[in-house]
Amino acid sequence: xxxxxxxxxxxxxxxxxxxxxxxxxxxxxxxxxxxxxxxxxxxxxxxxxxxxxxxxxxxxxxxxxxxxxxxxxxxxxxxxxxxxxxxxxxxxxxxxxxxxxxxx
DNA sequence: TACGTGACTTTCG
DNA sequence: TCGAAAGCCACGT
Numbered sequence: 484x485x486x487x488x489x490x491x492x493x494x495x496x497x498x499x500x501x502x503x504x505x506x507x508x509x510x511x512x513x514x515x516x517x518x519x520x521x522x523x524x525x526x527x528x529x530x531x532x533x534x535x536x537x538x539x540x541x542x543x544x545x546x547x548x549x550x551x552x553x554x555x556x557x558x559x560x561x562x563x564x565x566x567x568x569x570x571x572x573x574x575x576x577x578x579x580x581x582x583x584x585x586x587x
Numbered sequence: 588t589a590c591g592t593g594a595c596t597t598t599c600g
Numbered sequence: 601t602c603g604a605a606a607g608c609c610a611c612g613t
Contacts (some may be wrong), residue, residue, distance in 0.1 A: 491609055510595050514608080520596080522608040527594030532611065544594080552594045561594095591613090598606085 549578035
């Protein structure tokens with residue numbers, strides 16, 4: 484009955500959900516783990532369409548510079564959530580990837 | 588049903 | 601070293 488739908492989106496959900504607390508991953512990492520190294524843009528698009536209450540740690544996904552691509556309030560929200568997990572931001576609002584990156 | 592858009596990354600010139 | 605374009609998949613109109 485519950486056939487595991489191996490769509491790209493389902494894999495993204497599983498991967499993001501597997502990111503440990505206090506760690507981060509880049510869009511490219513998630514895309515690559517999902518099976519499409521070039522689909523980083525879609526990862527962002529999928530996360531932007533996340534249903535409210537999905538309980539997915541989307542805030543642990545950042546761009547390859549360790550920065551947040553979100554504008555305005557969502558930027559604050561993501562940054563606050565990460566800081567609450569012990570992730571420190573640099574002077575330019577970027578995360579030290581070599582320190583917090585979940586996968587290499 | 589088809590086309591356009593989008594939280595990005597990588598490669599080529 | 602810098603700039604531009606392609607690739608990827610799902611969703612909205």
